[in-house]
Amino acid sequence: MALIKTLLLTSAATLMTVSVQAQDMPKKIGYVTNYATHEWYQNVIKGMQARGKELGIEVEVQDANLDIAKQVAAAEDFIAKGVDVLIVTPVNEEGVVPLLRQAKAANVPVVLEGNPVKGMTTMVAICDYDTGYHSGVAAGKYAKEKLGSVAKVMNVGLPLLSATVLRSQGFMDGIKTEIPDAVMVHDLDGGGNPDRALEVSSAALAKNADINIIYGINDSSALGGLQAWKAAGKSQDGLLTVGTGGEGLAFINAIEKEPSYRIEAAMFPEKEGFTAIDAAVKLFNGEEVPEHIVSPTAPMFGDEWKKYYDYDGTSRAIKWDAVNALQAPAKCMKTSADLKK
Template sequence: MKQLKSVLFASAALTLAALPAQAQNMPKRIGYVTNYATHEWYQNVIKGMQARAKELGIQFEVQDANLDIAKQVAAAEDFMAKGVDVLIVTPVNEEGVVPLLRQAKSNDTPVVLEGNPVKGMTTMVAICDYDTGYFSGVEAGKYAKEKLGGTAKVMNVGLPLLSATVLRSQGFMDGLKTIVPEAVMVHDLDGGGNPDRALEVSAAALAKNADINIIYGINDSSSLGGLQAWKAAGKSQDALLTVGTGGEGLAFINAMEKEPSYRIEAAMFPEKEGYTAIDAAVKLFNGEEVPEHIVSPTAPMIGEDWKKFYDYDASTRSIKWDAVNALKAPEKCMKTAADLK
């Protein structure tokens, strides 16, 4: 843990550049309201938060909204009633969290958002979503030119509810078109961000028109749901490319090891994002100025590139901090949620 701490603080990608712990006042309690705790991404975000909170001697608690905005608001209100010093929130949806931010402000409770922007926020720890999609799209274009005859017909298993995921899909198509200008999006689906819904809508879309050769998912559940629908239809993966986003847990590693078409993953390193969110919470507690968007790095992983960033023993994975911290987060995102309006 001591080594982990030193590596993270040395990282150029950490825009917070936190002061030594003894130079800061530490919040006693931090409450995190996640939107979907059963998801691998959030489980690993939580692990990063727990590790950092333990290092700093902070009591850390989690409540799960389970994709219900009413539950999220109630959980945040409960945390504030219990007197937490800082709230961290992953929004179920952006509009629903706006009143919560106003309530927290009136309660003098600082709030760090994870993953998605909300009007009136102080700060958010998140990747550059458009950039993440864009660079995986560039790699997909290279693959299409080399392996797919230069054609790119995309089934986008998206999530229009969140601006972050819309940006990923837009970025993917824009990056793809830099290499294959005639690339087209055949299906633009709402996969709900979960495997069951992604499978359902993908199966329905493929039943209508299966003339695609690229499956893009805005998270791993989406790409895997799309691929499962393809396989369920009895189709070969020989002329198919599947592109995932997230690197959320073990699922993408298993897919890259076992599925012939699953060749590209836009990794988002949830452990690092969680760790950084705790540092942001400490900064806010001390009244320090922080960027509105604290950028967490991403990287497209092709084939076995994931081994550069993770160790995997068939049941658990551990992040290789030296490799992750060598990645540089961009100073500014190519596009943000404001560009969607």
């Protein structure tokens, strides 16, 4: 049965690829990323460039470096140069709204990556709540087996973005399916970067170190929380660290070296970049696309990452067959709209 399912999924992926290749191709796609020095976006770009090369499309990248004014200027520059399609990872959700209007007036289709924006045509992104939820379920099962069915969580979050808020909510809801009295001891704003995550985690642990699970909305957040734990001189015995993203090499090194880093909610940035290019091709051809094109995720325990990546000690290579065989949900359990209810 599992073999039949795998064959069906592989066939579906193959048919999708063939249909894309039969279409007219844009000559040039412009991608404005929000933070190109981050491992996640570096691997998103690798996925875009790999797919672009395969389809004969030039993919040019500009970095906003977390500056919305710079992002708008870069997108305007791409429009002026006459790119066929824009792909944008929003620095913030409100700041990109006027940009979408400008692109529409110039008849340039826009694909968003990662975060929704009012007035968008389509977005390629994971189901953030689902990703947190399934890693929470895995963490709850681990805690029942290894931590005495106790779950006291330090959430190293990022309240600025709806996507990351959904991950944290999903994680707590997921863990409570296994341990109903699980509690969030600390709900922190780690800024999504390791330095800020370390700072706020250190301060929180100084006030109350009675936790046994560190959850990070991305790998930097999880690793910043773990670093704070270690800097306080605490043993990792009886601790579980859960990362999110599978962004680059950091999570692989952590799983291999840190005893508490056992679960990773992998989001496959290369796949997201690959899918964004396919979405751009469809918009270029005037095809109808879903508002949210879901990119797959998978919770990985221990060395299960080896199913999806090769690692030679200095770089990693995605195993496309394994990742393309993953089935994304048809619909997310919760979305950013649910946060406003």
